[in-house]
Amino acid sequence: MGQLDQKVAIITGSTKGIGKAIALRFVSEGAKVVITSSSAANVENAVAEFPEGSVYGCVCDVSSISDMERLVASVSARFGRIDCFINNAGISDPFMPITQSDPLKWGKVIDTNLKGTYYGTRAAISYFMKENIRGKVINMAGSGTDRKSNTPWMSAYGATKAAIARFTFAVAEEYRNTGISVMLLHPGLVRTEMLSSEHPTPELQRQMETFNTILDIFAQPPSVAALLAVKMASEWSDTKTGIYLSALNGSRKKWLLLSYPFRKIMNRIDRRTY
Numbered sequence: 001m002g003q004l005d006q007k008v009a010i011i012t013g014s015t016k017g018i019g020k021a022i023a024l025r026f027v028s029e030g031a032k033v034v035i036t037s038s039s040a041a042n043v044e045n046a047v048a049e050f051p052e053g054s055v056y057g058c059v060c061d062v063s064s065i066s067d068m069e070r071l072v073a074s075v076s077a078r079f080g081r082i083d084c085f086i087n088n089a090g091i092s093d094p095f096m097p098i099t100q101s102d103p104l105k106w107g108k109v110i111d112t113n114l115k116g117t118y119y120g121t122r123a124a125i126s127y128f129m130k131e132n133i134r135g136k137v138i139n140m141a142g143s144g145t146d147r148k149s150n151t152p153w154m155s156a157y158g159a160t161k162a163a164i165a166r167f168t169f170a171v172a173e174e175y176r177n178t179g180i181s182v183m184l185l186h187p188g189l190v191r192t193e194m195l196s197s198e199h200p201t202p203e204l205q206r207q208m209e210t211f212n213t214i215l216d217i218f219a220q221p222p223s224v225a226a227l228l229a230v231k232m233a234s235e236w237s238d239t240k241t242g243i244y245l246s247a248l249n250g251s252r253k254k255w256l257l258l259s260y261p262f263r264k265i266m267n268r269i270d271r272r273t274y
Contacts, residue, residue: 001030002028002029002030002031003029003230003231003233003234003235004026004029004030004031004084004230004233004234005029005030005031006030006031006032007026007030007031007032007083007084007233008031008032008033008034008075008079008081008082008083008084009026009031009032009033009034009082009083009084009085009086009233010033010034010036010071010072010075010082010084010085010086010124011023011026011033011034011035011036011086011088012036012060012062012086012087012088012089012116012120013036013037013062013089013090014033014036014037014046014086014088015035015036015037015039015042015043015045015057016042016046016192016193016274017190017192017193017194017222017274018088018140018187018192018222018225018226018274019035019086019088019089020035020046020222020274021221021222021223021225021226021274022086022088022222022225022226022229023050023055024050024226025223025226025227025229026226026229026230026233027050027051027054027055029230029234031084031233032054032055032056032079033054033056034056034057034058034071034075035047035055035056035057035058036057036058036059036060036062036071036089037059037060037089038059038060038061038062039059040059043057043058043059044057056075056078056079058071058074058075062087062089062112062115062116062119062120063108063112063115063116063119064119065119065122065123068116068119068120068122068123069119069123071123072085072123072124072126072127076127076131081131081133082124082127082128082133082135083133083135083136083233084135084136084137084138084233085120085121085123085124085135085136085138086137086138086139086229086233087116087117087120087121087137087138087139087140088140089112089113089116090112090113090140090142090157090160090194091108091109091112091113091157091194092109092154092156092194093105093106093109093154093155093156093157094201095153095154095200095201095203095204095207096153096201096202096203096204097152097153097203098155100203101155101156105156106155106156107156109156109160110156110159110160113157113160113161113164114159114160114163114164114167117139117140117164117167117168118167120137121137121139121167121168121171121182124137125137125171125175125180125182128178128180129178129180134178134179134180134181135180135181136180136181136183136232136233136237137171137180137181137182137183138183138184138185138229138232138233139164139167139168139182139183139184139185140161140164140184140186140187141161141164141165141184141185141186141244141246142157142161142186142187143157143161143189144157144158144159144160144162145162145165145186153203153204153207164184165184165244168182168183168184168242169184169242172241172242173242175241176241176242179239180241181232181237181238181239181240181241181243182241182242183232183237183241183243183244183245184243184244184245185225185228185229185232185244185245185246185247186225186244186245186246186248187222187224187225187247188218188219188220188224188225188246188247188252189214189215189218189219189220189248190219190220190221190222190225190274191215191219191270191271191272191273191274192222192273192274193273195273215271216260216264216269216271217256217257217260218248218253218256218257219270220247220248220256220270221270221272221274222274225247228245228246228247231245232245
C-alpha cells in the first residue's frame with residue numbers, strides 16, 4: 001500500500017521537471033494523477049512515459065481562470081473526486097536588469113506564476129468547499145520566497161515567489177477551520193529547463209561562472225521535492241494548514257555546502273537537466 005492510495009491529484013505544469021518528478025512519485029504511492037501543460041504535444045509525450053492508465057493528461061493554460069475551472073470540473077467528472085491540487089506550473093523572466101526587460105514577458109511571468117496559483121487555489125478550494133472534502137492545496141515557493149533570497153536579474157520570478165508565499169499563508173488562515181490544508185513547498189534548486197544556460201542573455205554570460213558554481217553546490221534532483229510533496233499530500237497533513245516545507249532548508253543547505261569539495265573531487269556532481 002502506498003501513502004496516497006486512491007487519492008486523486010492534479011499537478012499543473014507536470015509534463016517535465018519538478019512537476020513530472022512529483023507525478024511519478026505520486027503514481028508510485030498509489031495516487032491517480034492528472035498532469036497538465038499548455039502544450040498538447042507535451043501532454044501526449046509525457047503520458048506515454050507513465051505506466052498505462054496511471055495518469056490522465058489535460059491541456060490547460062494556468063493563466064486562464066476558465067481553463068482552471070474547466071480542469072477541476074473535468075477531473076471531478078472523470079474520477080468522482082479530487083483530493084490534492086498542486087500549483088506547480090511556472091516560468092521565469094530572461095536574466096537581465098529591468099531596464100532591458102520586455103514588459104510583456106515580465107507580465108507573462110506574473111500571469112503564469114502568481115495568477116495561475118491564485119486561479120488554481122481558488123478553483124480547488126471552491127470545489128473542496130462545495131463537496132465537503134478536506135482537500136490539500138500545495139503551492140510552490142522558490143528563489144525570492146525567503147527574505148534573504150534576492151533574485152537580481154530575475155525580478156519577475158522572485159516577485160511572484162514572494163507573493164505566492166504571502167498568498168498561501170493568507171489563504172491558509174482564511175480556511176483554517178474548514179479542514180482544508182493550504183501549504184507551501186520549496187523544491188530547492190533543481191536543474192530544469194527554466195535554469196538552462198543554453199541561450200544565455202549577455203547578463204547571464206557575465207554571471208555564468210558564479211551561476212554554475214551555485215548550481216554545482218546547491219542543485220538537487222527533483223526527487224527530493226517529490227518526497228516532501230507526498231508527505232504534504234498524505235495523512236501527515238490532515239488537520240494542518242499553513243505548513244512550509246523546503247527541500248533546501250538550513251541543514252540541507254549546510255550539508256550540500258560542506259560536501260561540495262568532496263563531491264567535486266569525486267566527480268559526483270549531478271549536472272543533468274530534469
